[in-house]
Amino acid sequence: MRNVRRWMCAAAVPVVVLAGGVGLTGTAAALPDTGSVILPAGTDEAVTFESGGTVFHGSLRTPDVPATGAALLLPGSGPTDRNGNQTGVAADTLLRTADALAARGVASLRFDKIGAGATGLGTYTPETIGDYGFTEQVDHAAAAAELLAVRTGVGTADILVLGHSEGALTTLALADRGIGGGFALLQPLPMRYLDLLTVQFTALADSGQLGPDADAVRADLPRAVESLRTSGTVPTDLHPVLAQLGLNAANAKFLSEADRLDPPELAQRLAVDTQVLLTCSDKDTQVSCDQVEPLRAALAHTDLRFEHFRTANHALEELGPLPSSPVDTVALFPVSAEFAAAIDGWAAARG
Structure with a gap:
């Protein structure tokens, strides 16, 4: 396969077209214990959906309590799967986020992108993967939002969209299309x-x-x-x-x-008082808080909750007194306590 984007931590995926219904498979799965201070919550149902001839695989998380909302979870660059992991790179960023949201009654959908997990390359081949662009990534995320709306009854204009790293750019691009009523930009791509x-x-x-x-x-x-x-x-x-x-x-x-997309410009186009969670961390070696500052300023007109972490790495794992290093990229560290508190508080306010 091509030398896919790995530098920022995560990836992209084609998603569903809902004409004539969506093929769904339901398999309740016991949730793994990640060693996180965010405890497993809710139940995952395996879902499949088709777009452009490719069958995509994902997980629809249903809370154990009555649902108060629905969220689409989007990963960063590279072949990152629905949980936020790549081969040889453990993080569970999106899995842990789904746990935190479910504990507050928020259903969520996460899925394997092209090049990741059970979806694989789909209709692409190593020779044609260069035809896959960011526009397709946004199109597919929009289709995923439609699936989430169908399954939860929450309209696409009202769902929450949470993007990690590169996924934050996809989130802002969806917002520009009128998708989402609240947004989380987690360790985001903050500039072109x-x-x-x-x-x-x-x-x-x-x-x-x-x-x-x-x-x-x-x-x-x-x-x-x-x-x-x-x-x-x-x-x-x-x-x-x-x-x-x-x-x-x-x-x-x-x-x-x-x-072609500038995150601060997209952020400025969000409606006044849009609910936004924005995070950065002093121990994120891929995106610094200084780099995030122009994006934070561009969100000043929104209902912004800005969380400046001290001990989280880019994947929102807890480093404590340790410096960020290649070890925390490969090994699965506990989830950041700062992130756990932030996402819980933000999800609680959305309920």
Whole structure:
């Protein structure tokens, strides 16, 4: 499979078209104990739905108490599954969020994107995955919102939409289409996509992690960004390390389309008093609180709940006194106590 986006933590997925009904399969599953301070709550029902010839797989969480709302949960970049995990990368970010919401009576839907979990590549192949773009990702999320509305009776204009990392950009794009009545932007992509990648890749070079290729990566990076923004392609002679990091032909359409959207501009278009939860953390090494600040300012006209965490990593795991490191990416750490309190309080206010 292509070198899919892994740098920000999560991914995207095609979803359902509800014409003529949706194929659903129901299998109640016992929920795993993640070792989280957020306890398992509610019951997952396995659901399948079709879009563009692909069958997508997800989990519809039903609370144990009468439902007070419904939420669509969207992951970040790369082949991240419905729970917020990738192969070799444990986080359970969305699974734990579903637990917290269910405890407050909020039903939720999460699903495996293209390239993730039971959905796999769907109708795409390693040779055609470059045809998958950010616009399709938003289309599929909109279809997922329709499925959630059908199953819960909560209209798409009234559901909650929660996006983690790259998923926050998808969330804002859905809001721009009139989908969602409340939003959570969790450790969000806070600026144009290629601007953030430039910051992240430059940091890799400056830290010595790219070794002797660092100078070549710094030199080629502006050329790659300019090409993606002007033509939607990457130069054929781009340094191979940049291709390995994701700036390659397979990702070009997705990156070009995603980069056209500026999160603060989308945030400014939200209606006055829209209920929004925005988070950042001092120990998030992928998105800093300073980078989130312009997005926070753009949300000043909304009913904003801003949570500045101190000990959570990008995946909203608890680090306590530990620094963020590759270990907390691979291992499943307990959920952030700060996030647990924040999501519980926000969900309680939505009930």
